[in-house]
Amino acid sequence: MASEGQLKKEIGLSVALSIVIGTVIGSGIFMKPGVVIEHAGSSTWALAAWLLGGLITIAGGLTIAEIGVQIPKTGGLYVYIEEVYGKVWGYLSGWMQTMIYGPAIIGALGLYFGLLFANLFSLSKVWYVPVGIGSVIFLGVVNSLGTKHGGSIQTITTLAKMVPIVLIAVLGVWMGDEQVLSGGGPAMDQLGMGAAILATLFAYDGWMLVAFVAGEMKNPAKHLPLAIVGGLTVVTAAYVLINLAMMKVLPAADIVSLGTASAHRVAEILMGGIGAKIVSVGILISIFGCLNGKLLTFPRVPLAMAERGQLPFSRRIGKIHAKRGTPVAAITMQMILAIIMMLLTNPDYLTEMAVFAIYLFYIMAFAAVFLLRKRNKGLQRQYSVPLYPLVPIMAIAGSLFVVISTLINQPADTLVAIGITVIGLPVYYILQRRTGQLH
Numbered sequence: 001m002a003s004e005g006q007l008k009k010e011i012g013l014s015v016a017l018s019i020v021i022g023t024v025i026g027s028g029i030f031m032k033p034g035v036v037i038e039h040a041g042s043s044t045w046a047l048a049a050w051l052l053g054g055l056i057t058i059a060g061g062l063t064i065a066e067i068g069v070q071i072p073k074t075g076g077l078y079v080y081i082e083e084v085y086g087k088v089w090g091y092l093s094g095w096m097q098t099m100i101y102g103p104a105i106i107g108a109l110g111l112y113f114g115l116l117f118a119n120l121f122s123l124s125k126v127w128y129v130p131v132g133i134g135s136v137i138f139l140g141v142v143n144s145l146g147t148k149h150g151g152s153i154q155t156i157t158t159l160a161k162m163v164p165i166v167l168i169a170v171l172g173v174w175m176g177d178e179q180v181l182s183g184g185g186p187a188m189d190q191l192g193m194g195a196a197i198l199a200t201l202f203a204y205d206g207w208m209l210v211a212f213v214a215g216e217m218k219n220p221a222k223h224l225p226l227a228i229v230g231g232l233t234v235v236t237a238a239y240v241l242i243n244l245a246m247m248k249v250l251p252a253a254d255i256v257s258l259g260t261a262s263a264h265r266v267a268e269i270l271m272g273g274i275g276a277k278i279v280s281v282g283i284l285i286s287i288f289g290c291l292n293g294k295l296l297t298f299p300r301v302p303l304a305m306a307e308r309g310q311l312p313f314s315r316r317i318g319k320i321h322a323k324r325g326t327p328v329a330a331i332t333m334q335m336i337l338a339i340i341m342m343l344l345t346n347p348d349y350l351t352e353m354a355v356f357a358i359y360l361f362y363i364m365a366f367a368a369v370f371l372l373r374k375r376n377k378g379l380q381r382q383y384s385v386p387l388y389p390l391v392p393i394m395a396i397a398g399s400l401f402v403v404i405s406t407l408i409n410q411p412a413d414t415l416v417a418i419g420i421t422v423i424g425l426p427v428y429y430i431l432q433r434r435t436g437q438l439h
Contacts, residue, residue, distance in 0.1 A: 020231025172245025
């Protein structure tokens with residue numbers, strides 16, 4: 001499909017790093033500690049779950065980096081699946097991300113932002129949704145004006161969100177006196193360690209979004225692996241340290257009972273009332289930056305699909321603004337779908353289904369490294385995943401763990417997710433027949 005302009009190569013290492021860190025660290029770092037402890041049964045096993053989740057995710061990042069360097073195109077997972085497995089599988093992964101996964105996550109983050117914003121400024125509940133929608137529209141417009149503008153917000157908010165994380169981590173480890181590495185704590189629930197690691201893996205999700213903008217990176221062969229691995233290392237360290245700090249300030253049982261308010265309580269103990277305010281603002285900035293990262297990256301999937309004529313109104317959605325070099329129509333499409341979900345349905349429910357489906361495609365993406373090495377045997381690679389084949393196998397095993405655990409614990413949701421994905425097939429064949437590309 002012809003475009004009015006071309007995507008500009010404006011993304012360097014610092015912005016790429018901030019995309020990884022900023023799109024992974026949202027609200028989960030403050031909201032998940034109690035859930036993980038409850039499942040794991042003790043602070044020791046909870047910390048182990050966070051560390052294992054990080055290692056599995058880093059293994060995935062190291063693996064995808066090799067694929068991304070060989071296929072440095074805008075679209076990320078969608079393009080990788082298409083290049084390796086063919087148009088139909090690529091289309092299905094893109095369909096799920098375009099119609100459900102991206103909009104649902106954008107909508108959920110927008111609503112979280114609206115909720116916390118209204119609470120922080122003591123606004124009525126009627127403001128939750130309008131503020132959330134306003135944040136989505138604002139960031140959508142900013143990212144439409146230029147990738148560098150969205151990138152600047154991403155870098156600033158990523159640096160800002162690290163302030164409360166560092167404060168809690170440093171002060172908690174220094175001032176806390178609770179026993180952390182012990183077997184004591186609340187009893188492990190029936191889901192056990194598996195559910196604890198699963199919760200952390202969902203908290204780590206989002207790191208692959210930097211691959212969506214590989215085609216806009218100045219030097220993807222050099223910067224993509226550094227951004228993925230470096231960013232995930234920072235995220236893993238932040239998750240483990242802040243959980244360690246919280247456990248040194250509050251007993252594990254208290255963190256479980258307080259739930260999502262545990263980070264607020266820890267900050268209050270360490271820094272008084274001002275500390276609680278700092279954490280509230282920090283979470284707000286964290287979600288804002290995460291939302292910006294989604295609006296910066298998710299529209300690249302429908303853009304890549306539209307350029308291949310795989311969406312209704314592809315000619316319009318696939319256009320790049322001649323002067324700004326941004327996919328304005330694709331960004332607008334994702335905004336509209338997200339706002340509809342914010343108004344009519346529960347994005348969290350849709351996100352749970354979508355994450356399951358995405359992990360099905362993650363498995364395919366990780367396995368692609370074996371297929372590409374066989375296909376391109378003898379060709380020199382600019383980057384190779386270390387400790388091959390152990391690292392890719394670890395990434396595949398971790399993703400299988402997510403899929404199997406979800407199938408066991410939420411069978412109905414998984415069937416709906418598969419159904420939504422399969423619905424895309426009739427659309428694909430209709431569009432292909434119209435364009436005469438169906439063989």
